[in-house]
Amino acid sequence: MLFGLLGLIGGIIGALIAEPIELYFNSAIPRAYFILILQVILWAGLAAAFISAGLHVAIKVYNRRTIEWWPLAKKSIPAGFLAGAISGGIAQAIFGLTPFSDVFIQELFRAVCWAIFGAILGWRLSYSIPNLGVKKAVMAGLGGGFIGAIGFIIVSGLLVQTLGRMLGIGILGAALGLALVIVEERYRSAYLEVHWARNETSKFTLGSTPIYIGGGGEDDVFVYGIPHHAMSLVYQQEKVKGVYIVTGERKELHDGSRIQLGKVEMFVRIAQSR
Numbered sequence: 001m002l003f004g005l006l007g008l009i010g011g012i013i014g015a016l017i018a019e020p021i022e023l024y025f026n027s028a029i030p031r032a033y034f035i036l037i038l039q040v041i042l043w044a045g046l047a048a049a050f051i052s053a054g055l056h057v058a059i060k061v062y063n064r065r066t067i068e069w070w071p072l073a074k075k076s077i078p079a080g081f082l083a084g085a086i087s088g089g090i091a092q093a094i095f096g097l098t099p100f101s102d103v104f105i106q107e108l109f110r111a112v113c114w115a116i117f118g119a120i121l122g123w124r125l126s127y128s129i130p131n132l133g134v135k136k137a138v139m140a141g142l143g144g145g146f147i148g149a150i151g152f153i154i155v156s157g158l159l160v161q162t163l164g165r166m167l168g169i170g171i172l173g174a175a176l177g178l179a180l181v182i183v184e185e186r187y188r189s190a191y192l193e194v195h196w197a198r199n200e201t202s203k204f205t206l207g208s209t210p211i212y213i214g215g216g217g218e219d220d221v222f223v224y225g226i227p228h229h230a231m232s233l234v235y236q237q238e239k240v241k242g243v244y245i246v247t248g249e250r251k252e253l254h255d256g257s258r259i260q261l262g263k264v265e266m267f268v269r270i271a272q273s274r
Helices: 002-028 033-062 069-097 103-125 134-158 161-187
Strands: 190-197 200-205 211-214 231-236 239-244 249-253 258-261 264-270
Touching: 002 033, 002 161, 033 069, 033 103, 033 161, 069 103, 103 134, 103 161, 134 161
Parallel strands: none
Antiparallel strands: 190 200, 190 264, 211 231, 231 239, 239 249, 258 264
């Protein structure tokens, strides 16, 4: 719900901010081939930039991290703009050269281009979600982008142009957010279950990249009042290995192993072999 909602909000805000570009190009500039490509590059780039920002905010909120807005914007907005600009530019360049006689084929191609956008954005987000992995993120982006594009095409066709584009891009952002969560949960073999308080739980996927628990700004699991990088966890060869970095103690952890650091209780979860 968190990732879907913030993807939706990011998409709506992005489409709203990008709308003046659509209106300006439609009313003031001749509809030449390269002008149309530039129009779509700017519009899709801006819309996608805020989907990216929304999903990066979701990552911070889910991980109970303080949101530093300027660093987050510098990281998320250029990545989203690039993904949207590339996919939008490719789509419009081919649209301008290809006379689609079949409306279904035309819309299918548009959905494929949005899937490319989702794949690029998923690739960028993979570096912000520990152990998600590039392949899984790209797969999630492709699926979420394609499904979201179908929703965008349907909604934008049913509603007036501005409202249709806003809600349509919002659906695209929501689909991307949901796809990332579903793929991560479906294909992970082990994770750390963090109990912040009653009915407040986060899950961090474990893998070959260490998950750091500590009270520092760069720790994946931030626990107030304990040292920076107090503990690390990795999952390799079907085993979870923990290192208490302050003391140097190493231990192998099993499914259900309990970790208490500060006031936060955590449990290791290992999926049964299929």
